[in-house]
Structures are given as structure tokens and as C-alpha cells.
Amino acid sequence: MKQKRKSNVLFLCIGTDRSTGDSLGPLIGYKLAEQNMRNASVIGTLDSPVHALNLEYSVKRAENIYSNSIIVAIDASVGNVEHIGYVTLGRGPLKPGLGVQKNLNAVGDMFITGIVGASGNGDPFMLQSVRLSVVMRLADYICKSVLLGMNVIEKSVDNFLPKPTLL
Numbered sequence: 001m002k003q004k005r006k007s008n009v010l011f012l013c014i015g016t017d018r019s020t021g022d023s024l025g026p027l028i029g030y031k032l033a034e035q036n037m038r039n040a041s042v043i044g045t046l047d048s049p050v051h052a053l054n055l056e057y058s059v060k061r062a063e064n065i066y067s068n069s070i071i072v073a074i075d076a077s078v079g080n081v082e083h084i085g086y087v088t089l090g091r092g093p094l095k096p097g098l099g100v101q102k103n104l105n106a107v108g109d110m111f112i113t114g115i116v117g118a119s120g121n122g123d124p125f126m127l128q129s130v131r132l133s134v135v136m137r138l139a140d141y142i143c144k145s146v147l148l149g150m151n152v153i154e155k156s157v158d159n160f161l162p163k164p165t166l167l
Contacts (some may be wrong), residue, residue, distance in 0.1 A: 009040040013029030014094075029043070029050075030046045052097060073107045073111045076135070077115050078119035084117060117130045
């Protein structure tokens with residue numbers, strides 16, 4: 001049986017607008033949604049964020065409505081203090097909430113994270129003291145990179161998916 005190729009991209013931007021450090025996802029979602037990208041959709045914006053309380057519902061909805069899309073999960077993350085401001089990109093699902101000891105389901109086919117703060121003891125209140133300038137700079141870099149990437153791959157996700165195997 002041949003695996004169906006996905007021809008669109010869904011950016012699932014995770015976070016909340018109620019915490020500076022966790023607002024990276026919705027900020028990126030807001031910026032990307034304004035671009036009206038062809039063959040790409042966005043879930044998770046400042047007006048309609050995807051967060052811990054609605055993540056499961058949002059993912060199920062996305063899988064139903066955007067079944068022909070590769071899902072790129074975007075979220076803030078924490079790490080070593082010397083890595084604040086770095087961006088990570090990877091294949092496979094993202095485990096949101098890990099840095100603040102939340103047990104949420106892994107989401108996405110790929111992920112992009114921006115490291116917004118240091119991961120001391122997993123204190124969720126640490127995200128409220130993250131500098132807005134760090135979050136805004138990361139949002140700008142990630143949005144520009146996504147837009148460049150969408151242009152480079154000519155709005156096709158074939159370059160990111162493994163070759164289908166026959167069963």
C-alpha cells in the first residue's frame with residue numbers, strides 16, 4: 001500500500017499570550033497568519049492560542065481538517081542560560097510543557113523551538129519573567145526563516161518527508 005504524500009504545511013503554534021516567555025508560539029502564529037502563505041495554514045495565534053488546556057482538542061481538529069498537511073509544531077522552550085536566544089529545528093514530534101513539568105502529548109511531524117529562558121528547577125513562573133525583547137527577537141527570526149524556507153522549497157513539503165515505503 002502506498003503512503004499518501006502530504007502537500008501542505010500546518011504550523012501549530014503553541015503557547016499562551018498570558019505569559020511573556022510562553023507567548024513565542026502565538027506571536028509566531030500571529031505573524032505567519034498575516035502572510036497568507038500558499039499551501040500553508042496556521043493554528044495558534046494571539047487571538048486564538050493553542051495552550052495546555054486546549055492542545056488535545058486543537059491537535060484532533062488539525063488532524064481532521066488538515067489531514068493532507070505536515071504539522072510543524074512551534075513552541076517556546078527552556079535550556080541552558082548560554083543557549084537563550086537559540087532556535088532548534090528537528091524531525092519528529094514536539095513534547096510541549098516539558099521544561100515546566102507539564103505532561104502533555106507529543107505533537108507534530110517536525111518542530112521548531114526558541115529557547116527563551118534557563119531551565120533551573122522547572123518553575124512555571126520563570127516564564128513570566130522572560131524578557132519580551134528575547135521573545136520578540138526569536139519570533140522575528142523564526143518567522144523570517146519559515147517564510148524563506150517556504151519559498152526555497154516552493155511550498156512543497158516533499159523535501160521534509162521520508163520517502164514512502166510500500167507495505
